[in-house]
Amino acid sequence: MNEVIHKIAEQYGIHPYKIEQVSERLFRISDGKHLYALKQSNLTESNLAFWEYIYHQAYSQNIQSILPVYLTKQSKLYAINNQSYYYLTPWLSSNKLDQQQVIRNLYNAIGEIHVKTKRTQFVQTDTLISTFTDYQKNSAELYKKELYFVELFEKNRFMSPFELLVCTQFRIMDNVLTVLNNCIDLFISQIQNDKEWNYSLCHGNLNLEHILHHNDTYILNWEKATYDNAIMDLSILLKQLVRNYDQSSSQLTDSFSAYTNHNKLKKSELYLLAIYLLNPYPYIKKIQDYIDNPSNDTMINQVKDLQFTSRQLLFGLKWFEFVEKEKSVKDNNKEN
Template sequence: MDSIKKVLQAYSIYPHTIDKITDRIYQVSDGQSDYALKRSKLSMDKLTNWENSYQLAFSHNLSSVLPVYLTNDGNLYKNSENDIFYLTPWIDNMDTNINKQTMEQFYRNIGKIHAKTKQEQMIQTEALKRNFYTYMKYCEDTLIHLLDFVEQFEKNRYMSPFELLVCTQFRELEYGLKEINKRIEQFIDLEEEKITWNYSLCHGDLDFSHMLTSNQSYLINFENATYESAAMDLAIFFKNEVADYDSDTELFIDLFSLYMDANKLTTNELQLLVIHLLNPAEYFSIVQGYVNGNDQDSMIENVIQLQHVYRKFLFGIQLSSHIENEYETITFDDPES
């Protein structure tokens, strides 16, 4: 623990106890206060964004961002033996379950962060349209390839569990890919030369393991922080949380209005959120790897991976329907017509 004690000297902390909680987290007590010392995964190219996130949290009085202590030299971190360490208060996490209360706190906290750090910028729609058109063609090609795989599997006298799963899931994949294309068309059909695009402080790797709840709730670990559309932050959160079979996806959708109350997303931002959730790339990569024989995983591992990705995709369809019913005034054609 000598190297850890050396890092703590940069904060004038002389520990009574140091407990190694994980490979990267140490609980430190000096007899008066408890601290969490983190050996981060920060690289030098991410360090500036990480520092800016805490400076923004301080300047905007974002109490839901767990503060980071300054070293004696006024820095947010201590570099020691090629590792970057930072120090925060130790919070005993009293509620580790995902329930109505924690979900409400999460939506309000991240919504407030996105709203208070929001900046507007005018962007040219022509480049945006080109990017979305390319992406729409990719989705159309992906649907054709998936259909080819399904037809190939169905020719087998006995389908493997993986092949049977792909065939069973294809209808929802087809529906979702048509859904994503109709939403991309909303960007392609924009008539304005410029539109307003909102950027906010984004955590970059949101999930419930990065929320601590004591007397109040805090968001931690902004090591992947970016300044990006809030829709990107939400898409990452949902993808991280809905993959398991016991994820309470209904709760995420039912309480989504709390986020919208804290940070009302524009129609374009809602479209962007759905587009990212319905991205077929991960699903297609797994199936293509299986067909090409490039995947070294077992049949069980392949089936589990596919189920996880499929649940994310299915959640995107469910949230898309909710958004259309609750927030959009545009009437879309039936994607199956």
């Protein structure tokens, strides 16, 4: 593999003194003076042009939170070897920060990217409303399915830990479905009076592994990037953050102003984010998978996966409370 790395480094005019493989696709290179990160990407010919466009946008709009890539001697943003695309960035050490500061820095960074790349287009609200009305009807049917699961498990003389967890979380799911129904109504009410839809550059796989805190905060790995509503990025990020207990709900909501100070969200977008966070289908699917093939995975892993998903739904409930509280405060300020 070192021979391949040397060939790629040559395209950048770099002569490696030391090569260290950090992960399957990431290498740290030293030329004796500087450190570089070389990534063997998952890019393909179909998405390569858009990936290049991201870095041109970052340069032209001075988006500092997208870590820059080096140019090859042929002024390309990538190098090719055996039909694989590689790109080179500076190797930066990450500073240790407390959790609250990590979250605020991340909100700041992605908020800057979303607002600087924002585009607004007119949309056919009738089509959008129809889509969410159908989703609302389908979600309402999940109560019967969840109740069926509980009744099925309660027939067992001795429930497995997974079955017991499903039964104890039934009330949570009941609440999720009720709040989701309410949230969709509020979203539809807002979107009826709003003919515009915002699109921003979205990372597509936003999580803490793709964040680097150096002198500035950088967001790495834009291989899955796309243009979509900023809510897509935020929903992916928040779901990842609340899978474990490392971040509390209050940390994520209390610091959210760090994001909205850059990219102010409309009421419809805040409700849309709540709808994505309250998506009950992954939870239901895990139960159905267990019923269809209970021995497909270990009991510990099945319980953990269900618990991870339930935490995401619980945060969705907290997020809806946060949105309603913020809305109430703003309405009171207007009246005063």
